[in-house]
Amino acid sequence: MKSALLCIDLQHLCAVRGEGIFSEGQSCPFSPEEQNYFFDRLEKQVLPNVQKLQAIFRDKGIEVLHIRTRTKTRDGRERTFWQKRAGLLATPGSRESEFIDSVMPRGDELIVNKTGSGPFGNTNLHALLVQLDVQQLYCCGVHTNTSIESTIRAAADYGYCPVLIPDATAAASQALQDNCVERLVGQCCEEIETNKLVEDFKHHLRSVG
Template identity: 45%
Template sequence: MIQPDPSSPDSIDPLRSVYHQSMIDIALHRELLISHNAALLCIDLQYLDAAPGHGVFATPDQGGVSAEGQAYYFDRLEKRVLPGVRKLQDVFRSHDLEVIHTRIQALTHDGRDRSKGHKRLNLLAAPGSRDADFLEQVAPDPERDEIVINKTASGVFSSTNLHYVLNNMGIEALFIVGVYTNECVETTVRDACDLGYLVTVVEDCCATVTPELHDASLATLRDRYARVTTLGDTIGTVERLIPETETP
């Protein structure tokens, strides 16, 4: 009797092939991109959680992340994630695809409207504050009137009207990038999948504070809740399937 290979993907996840055939390797991913029913969703690329010396990283010992963890995180952001997200934003814009931005921002300056979780974490980005500002490199393009969704919870779908907005625009597929991979990104991916969206995570355009957390999160999402692809593959797919929009 032939024993299954314990190191094979199907041994680790017996349902992998079922999900892959039903949700990952399907033509609808391609069709929704071609029909412009897909959008790029950029998660929390703001001063609060993605800039040294600000927000949760205002002081070296703030936020519970070690010096090594901070060094890894900001190095990955600077060298891979932010340049990659900007390239992806430019590609989506040049092909007339929606680019949508989420950020952590309260409705009030004292944050009394925040989620209970953010209150417990003492996490506040007040309207108009530097912490609420997007990082300039990947900020919304004001000339394109890009949509910004403000939230005070890890998952944008549970705490905002994003699902309603996407339905209004006919968006059924999401390409997701941002921070942190294992928190706001993963929660958003899971919620989007449960709501019926086809989700793609661009792995080298996401980051968190350790490589182990990043890899573990993607291992859970891969071929179950989302396709997991690279920046190069994603750009190649968009440029192959959609004609570039001519500038008037």
């Protein structure tokens, strides 16, 4: 099966300390303990692993797609009810819509802008994947129990073969992370750790080189 790497919500809205959903104030939905856990995991494990994944996929010539939360309009009126309720807003050209520098798109890698938790149903992702003849989707990014889970469940329903990379994803607590992985794996996706996937690809490169 032809594959692609989906890098999900690795942007200032969702994954940068003190910005977006982590901005200081009463509207922040995460406790200090949850933020400390999330950013410790993100900075020490997830972002380095996403960098490894992007590097091997690029070296292999496999599509790397970047999925982010970003509206088409300046007031975000086309967002879902739940995004509006949660105060999720990343408009064109905004700081919130920018990718994290260390894992940002390169060259002409495709960018998909979504206005819901997952990209299926509110973007052209399905059409793009059909055009690219992609059937297997390796998923990394944040947050495991929201955008990642929504993407994987919808992908499975659309007939794709999703693969979760647990150590390249993060949620606000270890319990949320573990519970989500348990819900998904074996039900609507497979799983593989970053180093195992990288080694598999390196072996394949050697065997065909």
